[in-house]
Amino acid sequence: MNFEFSDEQLMLREQARGFLAQHCPPAVTRNVLESDADYDAELWQNVADMGWMATTIPEQYGGLGLSYYELAIIAEELGRVVAPLPFSSSVYLATEAILQFGSEQQKARWLPLLASGEMIATVAMTERPGQLSEHSISTRFHEDTLTGQKQPVADSAISTLIIVLAKNADDELVLCACDATHPTVVHSSLRSLDFSRGHSAVQFNSSPAEVLTGKTTDWASIQELLDRAAVLVAWEQLGIADVALEQACEYAKQRYAFGRPIGSFQAIKHKLAGMYVKNTLARSNAYFGAWALAIGSDQLPLAAATARVAAIQASVYAAQENIQTHGGMGFTWEFDCQFYYRRAKLLSLAIGSERYWQDRLVTGLNNQTPNAA
Amino acid sequence: MDFNDTAEEATFRNEAAAWLANNQLTAAETQGLNRLQIAKLWQKRKHDAGWACLGWDRKFGGRGASAIERVIWDQEESKYDVPSRFFVIGQGMIGPTIMAWSTAEYCERFLPKLASGEEVWCQLFSEPAGGSDLAALRTKAEQDGDEWILNGQKIWTSGAHYSDYGLIVTRTDPSVAKHKGLTVFMIDMHSPGIEIKPIKQLNGESDFNEVYFTDVRVPDSYRLGSVGQGWQVCLTTLMNERLAIGGGGPGADVKLAIDIARTVEINGKPAIEDSAVRAKIAEYHVLEAGLKYNGYRAITALSRGELPGPENSIGKLVGAPKLQSIASFCMDLLEEHGVLWDEAQPLFDGLAQRSYMGAPGLRIAGGTDEIMTNIIAERVLGLPQDPRADKGIAFSDIPTGGH
Incomplete structure (x- = not known):
C-alpha cells in the first residue's frame, strides 16, 4: 500500500509553495482584485517559466509529459495563494479538451503554444442560468462558422483560443476551436463575484471555427472532460480550504475576548475542528481522485464526483467560517478573508454545482454497486 | 501511489x-x-x-x-x-x-x-463521577503495609464478568490536585469484595458492567508507576485505545441505503431516482469514502514507520454520527415499515434498526464526539485548552454539584 505522493512529487510541492510565496504574495491577488485587470500577466509569465502549463502535455508537443499527480500538486498550491491566473481555464479545461478531442494536426498546432504559456485558452460551455446539459446548448456550428452567445466565460478576454461547445446542423454536439481575437468574436466584460478572475459574455457572429475532430463528441465525452477537470479543481479548492483553516486558527490563538484567546472557547474550537474534519475528508477523497485520473481508472466518474463534492463542501465552509472566526475584521475589505470566500464559491460553480456533482456521484455509485442478491 | x-x-x-x-x-x-x-x-x-x-x-x-x-x-x-x-x-x-x-x-x-488468551483483562477507568472528565474519579485506595485497600465503584466496564485481571485507576490522595492524586494497579478480578452487575442498555443488550469494590486488597507490587503517577499511566492506556478500537463491525452504510432506495418507491418511481434521496446518499458517500481513503493514508504512514497521531480521532468522530444518521435515513426510506424490528421477518436484516439503536453508545464510548472534537482542536490544530474551574485546587475542594 502506497497512498502517498512520491518524494519527488512532495519536493515539487515544496518548490511550488516557495515559488508562489515569493511571486504571488497576497498583494498580487489584491492588485488584480482592485484593478480592471483580468489576471497578473507577470505572474503568468513566471509560472510559464516554471513549466507548470506544460505539466501533463506529452513531450512530443513541447510538454513535460509528467503525470496528473504533479498537476494536482500545482493546483493545490495555486489554490492556496488564490492565484489571479487563467490556469484552470487554460490548463484543466482547454488543454485537456485539445488533448482528448483534438486531431493530431490540431494538437501539434496548439499544444506547444499552450505548454509554453504563449497561448491562453479557455472553454465556453454554459449559455443560460440553470444546469448545463445537452439541452441547454443553442450555439450553432454551421459551414465552418459559429453563431450564438456564451456566458459567463472565464478568462475569454485574455485568451487567444476558445473551445466552444455547440451543435451542428444535425443537432449533434461538437467542440469547436475558435480564434478568440477574431473581429467577429465580441467579448463584453461581466462583473463576477471574484474580480481576481475575468469573466465575459462572448458573442459569436458567424465566427470562423473548426471542429476538434480527434474524437466524437457526445454528452458522455463532455462529462468525462468535466470529470477530469473536477479532480484538478478539487485540489485547487483544497488549497483554499486549508489556508482558510490555517488563518482562522492563527487568528483564534491571537485574538483575546473575555480575557482569554477566542480559540479556547469550545464554540470556536469545535467550529475549527469541524473545518479540519471536512478538509481532511476532502483531501483523502482528492487523493483517490488524483489516483483515478493519473492511472486512467474506470472508477474516475465516481472518484471525481466524490472529490468534487467533498472539496466544494470543505472550501465553502472553511472560507465562510474563517470570516466568522475573524469577526468584524473578517468582513472588512482590508483583510484577505474575502479572497477565499470569493474564490471558493467561484470554483464551486465553475464546472457544475454541488447538486450536479452529487447527482453524478450517485450515478457512479449506482453503476458500481451490484444489485443485492 | x-x-x-x-x-x-x-x-x-x-x-x-x-x-x-x-x-x-x-x-x-x-x-x-x-x-x-x-x-x-x-x-x-x-x-x-x-x-x-x-x-x-x-x-x-x-x-x-x-x-x-x-x-x-x-x-x-x-x-x-x-x-x-x-x-x-x-x-x-x-x-x-x-x-x-x-x-x-x-x-x-x-x-x-x-x-495466548488464557487470561482475559478488563479496564476499570470510568466511574459514575468520572466519564469524559476521567480524572474526577473517586474510587479510594489506602495503603495498609504491603497492601492497598480499595473502596468505590467503576462503571462501563466491558467484560468484567469474564475477566481474570483488571487495570484499575484509583485516588490515593484527595488533598492534592485532581490529576496528581491518582495511582494505577493491576487487580485480580477474583479477589474477595468485588461485585459485578451487568448494565442493561437502551437497546436491550448488556455489553458493560458496574463493578463495586468493598475493602478489596491489592498487593503493592501490583502498582504500575509510582504513587501519584496514575494519570501518566492512564495516558499510555488511552493512547493505545486509539489504535485498538476499530470500525465496529457491520452496520448501516451507503450500500444498505442504495439497496433500500432501489427497492422502495417515491411517487411511483424507485427512490434512488429521487433527487433529495440522491443528495443524501452522496453526502454519506463523501464521509464513507473519505474515511476509507484516510485509512489508506494512515496505513501508508505506518508502512513508512510513522506513528499514528491524534489526527486518527477523526475516524470515530465522523463514523459514529454517520452511522446514526444513515440508519435513521434508511428507516425513513421504508416509511412506516421502518419501525419494524422483528427477528421473524426482518427488513433488510434489521441492519438499519440495529444500527440506530446501537449508535448512541458508539458516539459516547471511548471518548464522546465532544471530547474527540476537543482532541482535534487542541492536539492537531494547537488551540488553547479551556480554562478549568478545578485547576490547582485540591481534589477534595472541587465542586461536584451535589454528587
Whole structure:
C-alpha cells in the first residue's frame, strides 16, 4: 500500500509553495482584485517559466509529459495563494479538451503554444442560468462558422483560443476551436463575484471555427472532460480550504475576548475542528481522485464526483467560517478573508454545482454497486 | 501511489492468508462451546503458531512484527468470522501499559497468558463521577503495609464478568490536585469484595458492567508507576485505545441505503431516482469514502514507520454520527415499515434498526464526539485548552454539584 505522493512529487510541492510565496504574495491577488485587470500577466509569465502549463502535455508537443499527480500538486498550491491566473481555464479545461478531442494536426498546432504559456485558452460551455446539459446548448456550428452567445466565460478576454461547445446542423454536439481575437468574436466584460478572475459574455457572429475532430463528441465525452477537470479543481479548492483553516486558527490563538484567546472557547474550537474534519475528508477523497485520473481508472466518474463534492463542501465552509472566526475584521475589505470566500464559491460553480456533482456521484455509485442478491 | 503491497508485504500477506485458510476452527471443535470458549480456543491456536499479538516481543508471546504487518494480518483475519472482541482491551490497551510501567518479572508473568488468551483483562477507568472528565474519579485506595485497600465503584466496564485481571485507576490522595492524586494497579478480578452487575442498555443488550469494590486488597507490587503517577499511566492506556478500537463491525452504510432506495418507491418511481434521496446518499458517500481513503493514508504512514497521531480521532468522530444518521435515513426510506424490528421477518436484516439503536453508545464510548472534537482542536490544530474551574485546587475542594 502506497497512498502517498512520491518524494519527488512532495519536493515539487515544496518548490511550488516557495515559488508562489515569493511571486504571488497576497498583494498580487489584491492588485488584480482592485484593478480592471483580468489576471497578473507577470505572474503568468513566471509560472510559464516554471513549466507548470506544460505539466501533463506529452513531450512530443513541447510538454513535460509528467503525470496528473504533479498537476494536482500545482493546483493545490495555486489554490492556496488564490492565484489571479487563467490556469484552470487554460490548463484543466482547454488543454485537456485539445488533448482528448483534438486531431493530431490540431494538437501539434496548439499544444506547444499552450505548454509554453504563449497561448491562453479557455472553454465556453454554459449559455443560460440553470444546469448545463445537452439541452441547454443553442450555439450553432454551421459551414465552418459559429453563431450564438456564451456566458459567463472565464478568462475569454485574455485568451487567444476558445473551445466552444455547440451543435451542428444535425443537432449533434461538437467542440469547436475558435480564434478568440477574431473581429467577429465580441467579448463584453461581466462583473463576477471574484474580480481576481475575468469573466465575459462572448458573442459569436458567424465566427470562423473548426471542429476538434480527434474524437466524437457526445454528452458522455463532455462529462468525462468535466470529470477530469473536477479532480484538478478539487485540489485547487483544497488549497483554499486549508489556508482558510490555517488563518482562522492563527487568528483564534491571537485574538483575546473575555480575557482569554477566542480559540479556547469550545464554540470556536469545535467550529475549527469541524473545518479540519471536512478538509481532511476532502483531501483523502482528492487523493483517490488524483489516483483515478493519473492511472486512467474506470472508477474516475465516481472518484471525481466524490472529490468534487467533498472539496466544494470543505472550501465553502472553511472560507465562510474563517470570516466568522475573524469577526468584524473578517468582513472588512482590508483583510484577505474575502479572497477565499470569493474564490471558493467561484470554483464551486465553475464546472457544475454541488447538486450536479452529487447527482453524478450517485450515478457512479449506482453503476458500481451490484444489485443485492 | 499504488494500492499494491511491497514484495515483503506480499510475502507476509501470503503467509498469513495461507495459515488462516488452513487453520480455521471446525464445527466439531466448537460444538457445545460458548463465544468466550471459542474465542479462547482460536486465540490459543493463533498464539501457538506465532500469530498472536503480532507487534509484541517473542518472549511475551508475540512475533516482533512491524505496524504494517499488523494491519495486513488484521485485514486477512477480518475475512473470516472469528471471535476477537474479548481480547481487544487486554491485548490492545492493557498489555502495552504493563510493558511500559511494570517490572520485567510481571511482564513475563502476565503478558504471555494475555497473548495466548488464557487470561482475559478488563479496564476499570470510568466511574459514575468520572466519564469524559476521567480524572474526577473517586474510587479510594489506602495503603495498609504491603497492601492497598480499595473502596468505590467503576462503571462501563466491558467484560468484567469474564475477566481474570483488571487495570484499575484509583485516588490515593484527595488533598492534592485532581490529576496528581491518582495511582494505577493491576487487580485480580477474583479477589474477595468485588461485585459485578451487568448494565442493561437502551437497546436491550448488556455489553458493560458496574463493578463495586468493598475493602478489596491489592498487593503493592501490583502498582504500575509510582504513587501519584496514575494519570501518566492512564495516558499510555488511552493512547493505545486509539489504535485498538476499530470500525465496529457491520452496520448501516451507503450500500444498505442504495439497496433500500432501489427497492422502495417515491411517487411511483424507485427512490434512488429521487433527487433529495440522491443528495443524501452522496453526502454519506463523501464521509464513507473519505474515511476509507484516510485509512489508506494512515496505513501508508505506518508502512513508512510513522506513528499514528491524534489526527486518527477523526475516524470515530465522523463514523459514529454517520452511522446514526444513515440508519435513521434508511428507516425513513421504508416509511412506516421502518419501525419494524422483528427477528421473524426482518427488513433488510434489521441492519438499519440495529444500527440506530446501537449508535448512541458508539458516539459516547471511548471518548464522546465532544471530547474527540476537543482532541482535534487542541492536539492537531494547537488551540488553547479551556480554562478549568478545578485547576490547582485540591481534589477534595472541587465542586461536584451535589454528587
